Amino acid sequence: MTRQRFSSQQLSDFATSILTAQGVPEPDAEIVSASLVAADMGGHESHGMLRLPWYSARLSSGAMSARTDPVVVTDAGAMTILDGRDGIGQVLVDRAMSRAMENAERFGIGAVGVRNSNHFGTAGHWTRSMAERGYVGILLTNSSPSMAPWGGLAKTVGSNPWSIATPGGPHGSVVLDISNSMVARGKIYAAIQNDADIPDTWALDAEGRATTDPHAALQGTLQPIGEHKGYGISFMIDMLAGVLTGSGYADQVVGPYSATGRSRCGHLVIAIKTDACLPRDELLKRADDLVELTVWGPLAADSARIFVPGDHESENLERARLEGVQLPERTVSDLNELAVSLNVDNRLVAVAGS
Numbered sequence: 068m069t070r071q072r073f074s075s076q077q078l079s080d081f082a083t084s085i086l087t088a089q090g091v092p093e094p095d096a097e098i099v100s101a102s103l104v105a106a107d108m109g110g111h112e113s114h115g116m117l118r119l120p121w122y123s124a125r126l127s128s129g130a131m132s133a134r135t136d137p138v139v140v141t142d143a144g145a146m147t148i149l150d151g152r153d154g155i156g157q158v159l160v161d162r163a164m165s166r167a168m169e170n171a172e173r174f175g176i177g178a179v180g181v182r183n184s185n186h187f188g189t190a191g192h193w194t195r196s197m198a199e200r201g202y203v204g205i206l207l208t209n210s211s212p213s214m215a216p217w218g219g220l221a222k223t224v225g226s227n228p229w230s231i232a233t234p235g236g237p238h239g240s241v242v243l244d245i246s247n248s249m250v251a252r253g254k255i256y257a258a259i260q261n262d263a264d265i266p267d268t269w270a271l272d273a274e275g276r277a278t279t280d281p282h283a284a285l286q287g288t289l290q291p292i293g294e295h296k297g298y299g300i301s302f303m304i305d306m307l308a309g310v311l312t313g314s315g316y317a318d319q320v321v322g323p324y325s326a327t328g329r330s331r332c333g334h335l336v337i338a339i340k341t342d343a344c345l346p347r348d349e350l351l352k353r354a355d356d357l358v359e360l361t362v363w364g365p366l367a368a369d370s371a372r373i374f375v376p377g378d379h380e381s382e383n384l385e386r387a388r389l390e391g392v393q394l395p396e397r398t399v400s401d402l403n404e405l406a407v408s409l410n411v412d413n414r415l416v417a418v419a420g421s
Contacts, residue, residue: 072393085405085411089409102187103116113251133155153184156334164197166336171202180334191377211225239377243377255289259282
């Protein structure tokens with residue numbers, strides 16, 4: 068599949084123009100655009116501009132509200148619960164993150180649960196932001212069912228991603244962002260966009276057989292990481308992000324791939340004020356010491372380097388800042404068709420020489 072190169076500003080401006088054309092206030096549209104472009108820049112095109120047409124379809128149907136206006140349901144000191152009222156996931160998490168950090172300033176730790184939200188992009192985008200502001204950031208979310216419970220056949224469990232990010236010294240923030248399936252479902256859609264097969268360890272088809280066909284994978288189930296362990300982690304995240312917050316859970320959650328139906332997904336954002344634990348200089352020194360001890364350890368056969376969580380994304384982000392962002396030709400075509408359908412004048416035109 069041919070790929071085309073764009074500047075991050077081109078992509079951001081385009082996404083913002085699409086969203087504002089559908090009634091999203093410009094500041095909110097810019098929050099969403101930043102998260103999508105950051106995903107592409109970080110090497111996660113499954114959560115990048117590929118998703119804009121899906122968001123647009125949900126806005127058009129009314130399943131997702133263009134104007135995000137959450138209300139506080141519970142304010143219990145360090146713990147806050149927000150009702151997102153079907154607003155845009157990125158905007159809701161941005162506000163929840165700010166509230167969690169405010170709570171952490173008062174109590175040393177702050178948590179915000181969000182109910183009735185929507186998809187928010189990559190979890191690491193938000194936890195990295197908290198870490199860069201000096202907090203430990205933790206974010207959990209549930210998602211629409213994509214896996215069967217261990218030992219079962221029916222899809223009742225989401226991949227339910229989570230992320231933890233910590234401030235770092237010279238190395239920079241350490242950011243773990245994973246789902247509990249072998250891959251996020253968006254990776255399957257990205258394979259389709261790239262006309263590519265998938266590894267046979269990612270998913271089972273509708274008859275429970277390993278498959279390399281991404282279309283068959285979408286009709287079947289994703290495989291959990293670590294077998295029963297991945298299922299167990301995913302189940303407990305649904306307990307925290309869905310049940311505890313008062314949001315939807317299991318098959319009550321509708322994913323961003325569906326143009327209709329309230330999402331009802333839930334999130335839990337936690338911020339830890341690091342200087343409530345250690346002086347900042349000491350924390351950064353200890354964090355960097357752990358990184359150095361890890362990355363300079365002996366290498367296994369056929370291994371060229373040891374990474375710590377977030378290294379790939381950090382390096383991809385820097386490369387994209389210098390070289391631009393590449394998108395599959397099919398994704399570019401889909402985005403430009405979306406602009407035409409919404410009577411938006413903006414078009415994505417690849418950088419010369421891409």
